[in-house]
Amino acid sequence: MNTNTSQFTPLQDDSPSSSIKRFNNQVAPMQFLREAVQNSIEASAKNIKIQPCPLYQRTQNQTQKLRIVDDGDGMSPDELLKYINKYNSSSKKSNGRHDNFGIGIKATSANFNRYGLVFISWHEDYDDGYMIWLCYNEQYQQFGVRHIDIYEMDDDGELITVPKQVVSLSELKASYPNGYDGVDWWNCNLVKGLHRVIKDHGTMAYFLGNSRDQDTWAIDSRGVPVRHSHSVYVEYLATRYWEWNVRISAITGVNRGAKIKPMHDLSGSLRYKFIDLVNCGQGFSVKVFIRDEPLSKKDIESTLKFYSRISKHSNGFVAINYKNELYNHEWGKATMRKWGVIADEVMGQVMLVIIPPMYDHKTGYGVFPNEGRDTLLIESKNELGLESKHIDLERVRENFIDNHPQELTDLINEALAKKTSKSHDGHEVLKKYGHLFKLHKAKVKVDEDVCDANGDSQQMLLDCHSPGDKKDKKKEQEKNDKVEKTDEEIQAIKDRLAKMKNASKKPKAKRHPTRVIWEMPTRDDDCKFRGKDGFEYPFAFSRTKEGPIIWGNEDHEYLKSIENYFADFYRGGDNQRNLIGSTIEEIAGLQATCVHAHKTQLAKSFPQLKTREQVTKQEFFAKLLGGDLHSKVQRSLSTQGLKKA
Numbered sequence: 001m002n003t004n005t006s007q008f009t010p011l012q013d014d015s016p017s018s019s020i021k022r023f024n025n026q027v028a029p030m031q032f033l034r035e036a037v038q039n040s041i042e043a044s045a046k047n048i049k050i051q052p053c054p055l056y057q058r059t060q061n062q063t064q065k066l067r068i069v070d071d072g073d074g075m076s077p078d079e080l081l082k083y084i085n086k087y088n089s090s091s092k093k094s095n096g097r098h099d100n101f102g103i104g105i106k107a108t109s110a111n112f113n114r115y116g117l118v119f120i121s122w123h124e125d126y127d128d129g130y131m132i133w134l135c136y137n138e139q140y141q142q143f144g145v146r147h148i149d150i151y152e153m154d155d156d157g158e159l160i161t162v163p164k165q166v167v168s169l170s171e172l173k174a175s176y177p178n179g180y181d182g183v184d185w186w187n188c189n190l191v192k193g194l195h196r197v198i199k200d201h202g203t204m205a206y207f208l209g210n211s212r213d214q215d216t217w218a219i220d221s222r223g224v225p226v227r228h229s230h231s232v233y234v235e236y237l238a239t240r241y242w243e244w245n246v247r248i249s250a251i252t253g254v255n256r257g258a259k260i261k262p263m264h265d266l267s268g269s270l271r272y273k274f275i276d277l278v279n280c281g282q283g284f285s286v287k288v289f290i291r292d293e294p295l296s297k298k299d300i301e302s303t304l305k306f307y308s309r310i311s312k313h314s315n316g317f318v319a320i321n322y323k324n325e326l327y328n329h330e331w332g333k334a335t336m337r338k339w340g341v342i343a344d345e346v347m348g349q350v351m352l353v354i355i356p357p358m359y360d361h362k363t364g365y366g367v368f369p370n371e372g373r374d375t376l377l378i379e380s381k382n383e384l385g386l387e388s389k390h391i392d393l394e395r396v397r398e399n400f401i402d403n404h405p406q407e408l409t410d411l412i413n414e415a416l417a418k419k420t421s422k423s424h425d426g427h428e429v430l431k432k433y434g435h436l437f438k439l440h441k442a443k444v445k446v447d448e449d450v451c452d453a454n455g456d457s458q459q460m461l462l463d464c465h466s467p468g469d470k471k472d473k474k475k476e477q478e479k480n481d482k483v484e485k486t487d488e489e490i491q492a493i494k495d496r497l498a499k500m501k502n503a504s505k506k507p508k509a510k511r512h513p514t515r516v517i518w519e520m521p522t523r524d525d526d527c528k529f530r531g532k533d534g535f536e537y538p539f540a541f542s543r544t545k546e547g548p549i550i551w552g553n554e555d556h557e558y559l560k561s562i563e564n565y566f567a568d569f570y571r572g573g574d575n576q577r578n579l580i581g582s583t584i585e586e587i588a589g590l591q592a593t594c595v596h597a598h599k600t601q602l603a604k605s606f607p608q609l610k611t612r613e614q615v616t617k618q619e620f621f622a623k624l625l626g627g628d629l630h631s632k633v634q635r636s637l638s639t640q641g642l643k644k645a
């Protein structure tokens with residue numbers, strides 16, 4: 001539909017002040033700092049300084065006002081009025097999804113600087129600097145430009161006052177030689193202790209707060225005081241930007257400035273190396289950076305002296321890089337586990353930077369910032385009902401886990417290998433659980449033969465006799481005593497006694513621990529895990545000179561079914577699957593060791609049963625099936641930090 005402009009009235013913003021108030025309550029607390037710095041960067045600044053400035057030192061020496069100075073292109077008087085006094089206005093394009101929207105510095109700063117936001121700018125086309133004062137008028141309940149009365153001579157030579165929205169520093173000095181509002185604004189570039197930044201062109205922004213006496217060097221965008229404001233400013237900008245072509249510094253002590261490094265430069269100083277760019281589908285990719293070892297105390301004290309937030313959360317870092325700005329910051333172990341970095345020792349060595357697909361109006365798909373530029377949104381026309389929304393990185397994480405760079409995989413596996421043991425000492429198990437294996441005094445009667453799992457003849461315990469049977473046993477013993485022993489029987493007894501005496505003098509044999517060794521089974525008929533019935537079992541047993549060995553079948557279908565279940569339950573890649581597999585092997589191996597310990601103790605306590613110490617494949621498997629392996633594995637994985645997908 002074609003619309004004739006003569007028949008059209010543009011939409012008006014009846015209350016921009018209300019919009020500013022609402023906007024200020026929605027953005028991140030330090031967003032105003034980004035807006036100020038970004039304006040300077042887009043003005044082609046080479047140097048930016050963030051400084052405390054004692055503007056009202058005549059009245060209150062301790063009050064510090066935040067000042068941001070740059071040597072960018074500057075603004076002309078007309079540009080100052082246009083860009084500062086209009087809500088949706090900017091010196092750059094503001095129509096596209098990837099452009100600034102012309103509201104940032106005003107919307108994020110004005111509400112906590114009701115007394116004034118003062119901008120002084122020098123442009124190459126003007127010999128003088130020009131000032132504009134944005135403030136809040138209590139009478140009208142509106143934000144706007146403060147009119148400054150300037151004295152001029154009329155045609156008759158009379159002195160008159162002319163209210164102006166934008167004033168030059170020369171006419172301000174002429175009208176107020178002792179200072180306007182108590183400040184010599186024309187000399188503000190040469191405040192003692194602060195180095196000159198602006199030479200030919202540039203801009204100064206003063207944050208005056210809600211009153212003359214308010215300190216703005218230590219408050220956020222909601223007017224809330226912050227501790228160690230210089231550190232907050234430094235670390236915010238460092239984590240907000242990936243890289244920049246400008247020198248930015250902030251005062252960190254008395255007249256002492258510190259150069260702020262963006263995250264890319266900071267990671268280089270911390271010796272992070274770029275490893276690989278992983279394609280994660282849907283237009284997303286992940287840059288992987290790894291350092292040789294976790295951050296040391298020395299690194300924190302030297303490189304990260306003014307980056308307390310970074311050093312405090314040194315267990316990994318993940319963020320989205322959009323146009324050299326970092327969004328969706330995540331820190332710590334919980335974050336790194338979501339990305340498949342599950343070894344605690346490795347997390348502090350890894351940094352992940354996500355590269356998103358830029359929004360393309362032709363395809364209707366991609367990432368772009370919200371109006372406040374503190375959150376990224378994504379839009380796609382390819383999915384029904386999917387409009388602009390917060391980015392869901394779940395699929396990106398899944399694809400990344402499945403495609404970990406080999407160096408990262410090796411690093412994680414190496415750390416896990418140090419933590420995971422596949423051997424268990426049977427004697428140590430007996431020390432811990434031996435009281436459960438010991439049998440209390442009992443008089444037993446062996447009655448009949450039974451067969452074990454291998455078909456060998458065994459005797460079965462049928463009855464335990466109580467003290468009430470003593471009379472019958474006594475009568476039987478008296479009857480046996482009446483039978484005289486032959487000379488041969490007597491000599492046999494003597495021989496047995498002598499043999500026992502000599503055996504007691506021999507040194508005890510060295511006790512070897514029971515070892516559990518896991519291996520991949522061969523698929524031939526001689527496989528140690530295959531029984532006579534042709535079935536492949538999870539465990540096998542053998543005795544060697546070095547002691548008993550329990551062989552574990554790494555590829556057994558029952559153990560693999562449990563591994564597959566938990567791999568799907570926790571949804572991880574190879575690294576997470578390795579942790580699940582090693583946990584299953586550890587718990588299953590311990591259960592097998594306990595079976596052998598039980599069998600050994602049974603053979604010692606009931607010699608009349610003629611129980612063999614060697615455990616059959618069937619007995620191992622029966623214990624595995626009935627040993628609550630599933631629940632024990634789940635509890636162990638939960639304590640190791642794995643969360644349900």
